[in-house]
Amino acid sequence: MTSSPFDTFPRDLLPELLYVSSGEDKGDDVNFAIGIRGVDGMAERQRLFELLLAWVTQERCQEILGAPCLVVPFPKVQVVNVVALGLLTRERFDKQGKGLGRGFLELAKKSLAAAS
Amino acid sequence: MVATWAEIHGVYGFLGDQLYKGMVDAVFSSGVGGYLVADYLSEDTFQIMKTKLRREHFFETFLENMLESVVARGMYDRRLKMVCNAGALDPLGCARKLANHLQGLGIPLRVAAVTGDNLTDRLDELGELRHISSGEPMPGKYRRRLTSVSAYIGAKEATQALAEGADIVVAGRMTDAGLALACAAHAHGWSYGGDVHRLAAGVLAGQLLSCGGQCVRPVELAGSDPAAVGGLIYPTAWVSEEGRIRVSSPSGATRESVLSHLFYGISQREFIDPDVTVDLGDVEVESLSLAEVEVRGVRGLPRPEKLRVLILCSGDSVTLKGMLQVPLSDFRALGTDGFRRLIGARLRGGGSLVADEGIDVEHLGDTHRTSSIFLSIRFGQKVYAKIGRGQLPSLLVSGINGGYAGMPRIEHETIIWDALVARSLVEPHLQVAHMTEDLGDPTDLRSQGGNR
Numbered sequence: 001m002t003s004s005p006f007d008t009f010p011r012d013l014l015p016e017l018l019y020v021s022s023g024e025d026k027g028d029d030v031n032f033a034i035g036i037r038g039v040d041g042m043a044e045r046q047r048l049f050e051l052l053l054a055w056v057t058q059e060r061c062q063e064i065l066g067a068p069c070l071v072v073p074f075p076k077v078q079v080v081n082v083v084a085l086g087l088l089t090r091e092r093f094d095k096q097g098k099g100l101g102r103g104f105l106e107l108a109k110k111s112l113a114a115a116s
Numbered sequence: 117m118v119a120t121w122a123e124i125h126g127v128y129g130f131l132g133d134q135l136y137k138g139m140v141d142a143v144f145s146s147g148v149g150g151y152l153v154a155d156y157l158s159e160d161t162f163q164i165m166k167t168k169l170r171r172e173h174f175f176e177t178f179l180e181n182m183l184e185s186v187v188a189r190g191m192y193d194r195r196l197k198m199v200c201n202a203g204a205l206d207p208l209g210c211a212r213k214l215a216n217h218l219q220g221l222g223i224p225l226r227v228a229a230v231t232g233d234n235l236t237d238r239l240d241e242l243g244e245l246r247h248i249s250s251g252e253p254m255p256g257k258y259r260r261r262l263t264s265v266s267a268y269i270g271a272k273e274a275t276q277a278l279a280e281g282a283d284i285v286v287a288g289r290m291t292d293a294g295l296a297l298a299c300a301a302h303a304h305g306w307s308y309g310g311d312v313h314r315l316a317a318g319v320l321a322g323q324l325l326s327c328g329g330q331c332v333r334p335v336e337l338a339g340s341d342p343a344a345v346g347g348l349i350y351p352t353a354w355v356s357e358e359g360r361i362r363v364s365s366p367s368g369a370t371r372e373s374v375l376s377h378l379f380y381g382i383s384q385r386e387f388i389d390p391d392v393t394v395d396l397g398d399v400e401v402e403s404l405s406l407a408e409v410e411v412r413g414v415r416g417l418p419r420p421e422k423l424r425v426l427i428l429c430s431g432d433s434v435t436l437k438g439m440l441q442v443p444l445s446d447f448r449a450l451g452t453d454g455f456r457r458l459i460g461a462r463l464r465g466g467g468s469l470v471a472d473e474g475i476d477v478e479h480l481g482d483t484h485r486t487s488s489i490f491l492s493i494r495f496g497q498k499v500y501a502k503i504g505r506g507q508l509p510s511l512l513v514s515g516i517n518g519g520y521a522g523m524p525r526i527e528h529e530t531i532i533w534d535a536l537v538a539r540s541l542v543e544p545h546l547q548v549a550h551m552t553e554d555l556g557d558p559t560d561l562r563s564q565g566g567n568r
Contacts, residue, residue: 019336019376020335020376024381027532035376037372074397077399
């Protein structure tokens, strides 16, 4: 069985606790913002955000997306913003990257399901 | 002390947006003295609107769908003002049409245009136009294939036009975010040389209102009511005098939906607009109700030294794209590489000049008996793309026993070249032109509404 970067996705980050959006109509780079939702209590939200931030590294995103990435955290709103540089130059269908973020979460979801 | 809020409705999300209901909802639910913003332009829109004929067509679409008699009357009676970037490369032409249209309806809304952002005829004055990311000077071949050059301009002139009495301001490549800033600055009397935090709140409100209803749609459809999503009502932003923002929609708004759109197209901690740089690092977002979200902690930083310009050119190639359905067993036998070679050989046999390396075949999925594949074939010249398109039916009859899953179309490559220019090359040329005569100062009814 081949390994995937998602094999190490934190088990506490259940898919229903995350939301994501992506899309770009102004060029070749595309970003997606992953946030924490549906969690009561700031402390727990912050704990999950820190788990997410520790996992969403530039190197890991680059490995998953095959493009150089920037990762910019926004701790006050518990969002991690990932920018994939030049990724849209090679997209044939999803030319605005609108499915990128959801696709990313789907891979995490599959990994969590496989591990449980 | 009661806070004073500017009430700004998003009514239009892109060129061709025909959610007429959105305009009606906004006009007839707005308090007296509210504002409407209509965001028209994606970068590709300039390519669509490059000819006069096409511009005329889209201006007519705008007028017919958005400003028919009842809506225009509603705007006038409620003293609503609108700022839009519908003018693209010709704001003056759009504003003239709009003024004539309103005159024909007998409704004395006053129209103004903001001009001077179209730099297409001033290319030689703009220097090397180094690319905003790579730093490379703009290649000569792009200069020879130019479609348009436009500067992203801020909101100052639109605010000036409102202050001078315009009811509808038509701009060109004014930023989407600037549309709301123009309204908030007019409502509150903000100075463009003044408090950057307030200007930043106006810009962020504009970011949230841009692209129609994106900031109030569900972040995912799972668990949502399809009919409710279909009936989504475009958002309203309330911007307070001191720079707080509330976003609402009668169809619902959540913290997550607002945050999702807040980060649309954001690549760094800052959001750069011509009038101010918005620091997003301290922004906080809180849900106030099922239909309203508050955004606080918006901080402004000084505006950028230079202005971004959008340059559109025709690229080197044309691409033929289409989808085919082929027998599952054939696809499994040949695979994507086999199909690539088969298609290349047939197109060359028909007289088209194409290399196998220029052909992309992507497998989309299978039913129990067919495979769907997406074709993307690059040609150096349009004539060969046309010949290639002519060969595809032959391939489907006398080669692959398949059919189209989507009609093939030829797309011309468009190059978007982003560069920065000195403000001094643009700002002295920005002007406000009023289309209609001053019809007197209507009674200011704003004191009867606009507060909450």
